[in-house]
Amino acid sequence: MDMTPHSPNSPSAPAQPVLSTLDITKLFGQVRALAGVSLEIAKGETVAIMGPSGSGKSTLLHCLSGVIVPDDGEVRFDGSTLSGLSDRDRSHTRLRRFGFVFQDNQLIPELPARENVALPLMLTGTSRGKALKEADEMLRRIGIADLGTRRPGDMSGGQAQRVAIARALVGRPSVVFADEPSGALDQATGHEVMQLLTTTVSLIGASLVLVTHDPNVANWCSRLVEIRDGLVHSDGVLAARGGAL
Template sequence: MNTVLAGHGLVKKYGATTALAGVDVQVGERDSLAIMGPSGSGKSTLLHVLAGIVRPDGGQVLLRGERIDQLGENRLSEQRRKRFGFVFQFGQLLPELPAQENVALPLMLEGTPRKEAVERARRWFAPLGLDGLEERRPGQLSGGQAQRVAIARALAVEPDVVFADEPTGALDQATSTEVIQLLTSVTRAQGAALVMVTHDADVAAHCDRVLQVRDGRVSGHSQYTVA
């Protein structure tokens, strides 16, 4: 596996609580990893540490072999914007912007002119089943449509890694299946790695691998055969 993102010996403490107690993890190109565990197990902390949102107290995070956990704030923020995409449970789309501008926003933040950014954003709508919804605002979209817009936004910068935090948690079962199938297939097609936290075993089963976390440690690791 051509490793894109790796964590070695990751430790994170919050006061007297140890959220991560020496976790090792790696993901490669087109690889999808689901992180599961009970509430308070450390799974969300692990995602946040790998994504450069939270700094570990010990261990290393490497993106294509470059250590990123020791980067300065400005450089780390730049890495997150340019090389990572994010999908959250409730989408976190800006309600005042039409769908196409929500998708274009990461590109515009990197200095791409608005017209070019919107043109690039619109290319994602057909592949994600969003044709005709480019001008709709988030309040005019269903939950599943809004999450597909969020997926498009995450992929717009052509990231190395997409991080998804309970991306189907607010959806019904049928819509959840549709969204996770799109998320895994499109990230794989783009050559990006996917790291996802979920409490749903059916959602996790769409990923190549599942990492079980308990009490801040890896308690199990399963691998699926994905066509």
């Protein structure tokens, strides 16, 4: 795998956003989860989304990642309309171009780590042998080759979350989405997991969109978007990059 860091865009040529929303809204019954959100996310940018419980963070993440479609407005990815695609084409984009890290690792507990990591590749048609080879390579690169044959059911939460990061990154996605990736871990382990996540995302030149309620976790990102009542409340640069846990 080519892990060469990608060079930043030259300042004279404004970067096309890799992912954007244009005035998206989403209703669940009477609940207005998103009330008109416009966001642009550049290639390689790391964005933390914060806000009170129920403010629409997860709904925004699900719209950005094509898990759900907004009622109004548009989600664009890589120059095309993601929100206008059929379910099948959106799933295809999710599998091939996006990586996901969840609060609970969502690994298959009975499958060895290397097979869990290989799964997204096999689902997009890579042969089992090649997928396992790439999974082993990714596990090695992030320093957990020793976990390859272990089952997530027999691992600590931190170890399993590292495997989940390998699974999210193995297909070299353009965007990695993470919803409270360290939410189930103690502070020290959460710190290590965030360090691993942000380092590997940066190595492959991907963008990161991370939802968290923890300012220390958000601090690992370069930009903070605050959501309130389904709207962008603030959007700015985070200076204290690197986490202060």
